[in-house]
Amino acid sequence: MATIDQNETVTAPKPQTKPLEFRRAYENYKKLTQSPDDTEYVFEIIDALSTGTKTRDYDMMRRRPSGKRMLKEQPDLVAALSDPRLKDLPEGTLGRTYYEFMAEEGLTADGLIKASEIDRSIERELNDEQEWFSGRIRDQHDLWHVVAGYGRDPLGELSLLGFSYAQTRTLGFAFIAVMGSIFARKNHPEVPVAKAVWQGFLNGQRAKWLTATPWEEMLDMPLEDVRRFLRVNKPTVYNEILSIPDMNFEPSAA
Numbered sequence: 001m002a003t004i005d006q007n008e009t010v011t012a013p014k015p016q017t018k019p020l021e022f023r024r025a026y027e028n029y030k031k032l033t034q035s036p037d038d039t040e041y042v043f044e045i046i047d048a049l050s051t052g053t054k055t056r057d058y059d060m061m062r063r064r065p066s067g068k069r070m071l072k073e074q075p076d077l078v079a080a081l082s083d084p085r086l087k088d089l090p091e092g093t094l095g096r097t098y099y100e101f102m103a104e105e106g107l108t109a110d111g112l113i114k115a116s117e118i119d120r121s122i123e124r125e126l127n128d129e130q131e132w133f134s135g136r137i138r139d140q141h142d143l144w145h146v147v148a149g150y151g152r153d154p155l156g157e158l159s160l161l162g163f164s165y166a167q168t169r170t171l172g173f174a175f176i177a178v179m180g181s182i183f184a185r186k187n188h189p190e191v192p193v194a195k196a197v198w199q200g201f202l203n204g205q206r207a208k209w210l211t212a213t214p215w216e217e218m219l220d221m222p223l224e225d226v227r228r229f230l231r232v233n234k235p236t237v238y239n240e241i242l243s244i245p246d247m248n249f250e251p252s253a254a
Contacts, residue, residue, distance in 0.1 A: 021048040025172065029179050036154060039112060046172030057168060057211055058133050067212050074132045077139045080216040081109035094226050095219030098146050105152055112138050137168070137211055144210060147226060148203065149235045151242075154180070155193060159200035159238050166204025167211065177201075191244075196237040203233045 025048040032041035061067035086099035102108065113135075126134065141164075148163050150156035158180040165173040177197050184193035208230045218226055226232075 018051060020051065020171075024048040025175055026179075029176060032176070033183075036157070042172070042176065045176060046170060049171040049175055057137065058130055060209065061133060061212055062129075064212055066214070070212070070214065071129045071133065074129075075214075075216050077136055077215060078109045078113075080219065081139070081143070086219065089220055092222050092224070093220055094143075094146065094215075094223045097223050098143060098219070101146050102142060107142060109139065109142070112141060140210065140213075140215070143215055146223070147210070147230065147232055148200070149232075150200070150238060153242075155191075155196060155238060155241060158184075158193065159196045159235060162197040162200030163204035163207075166201045167207070167209065191241060192237065193241075196235070196241055199235060199237045203235065207232045 025045045028041045028044040028048065032038065032045070035041070061071060081098065081102075086095040087103075089096040089099075144164065145152065145156070145160060148160055150160040150163070158177050161173045161177040161180075164170065165177060177200075181194040181197050184191060210230060213230065218229075221229075
């Protein structure tokens, strides 16, 4: 793995640009509602609504001393999250809660890597730092589920997308969250989905920038302490909806 001197200026290759592909995004959104566990469609939507010039988060990372350190050291988040010793951490810690969440859902820490390997509209030329950074953002998704307090049910996923859009400004996240809210209002007018998604967005705005979090150093911390440190509010609207007896929300593009 290449090492980068702290004083070295890393120049990103000039990215190509492309138009937004709303039709492609919608077609993949319909597929996603029919197969919610196929996260490949999420990456297709993100790529369809990417202009190919997104550098905001990477630039933010490089401006932070802690971010520059992480970009230089490039810690392996997937390896830390795959450590079987997480199950031996005290109950209520971030690592133990994450382990239990993943075990219950039948997921693995590297599960999103293959789903993200799609044929993109344009080839992205990324330097070593950008490749690592892009992968780290992807690999944090299930940690954000745990820290933000959202399950993997359809409402939890939509609400977390609101949270994630506030954190990353990824247009694809906003597209899925808005489309899900629109169809939910049509098919489930009794469920305040848009309110839950909006609260997710507000919680994401209030929280610290989670992308730069050194998660490897926080896995043995109590989850509630992690939430306080990162300023992550509880998803009260989402929790209230889940408490409704016989609540059955399934988004649909039909």
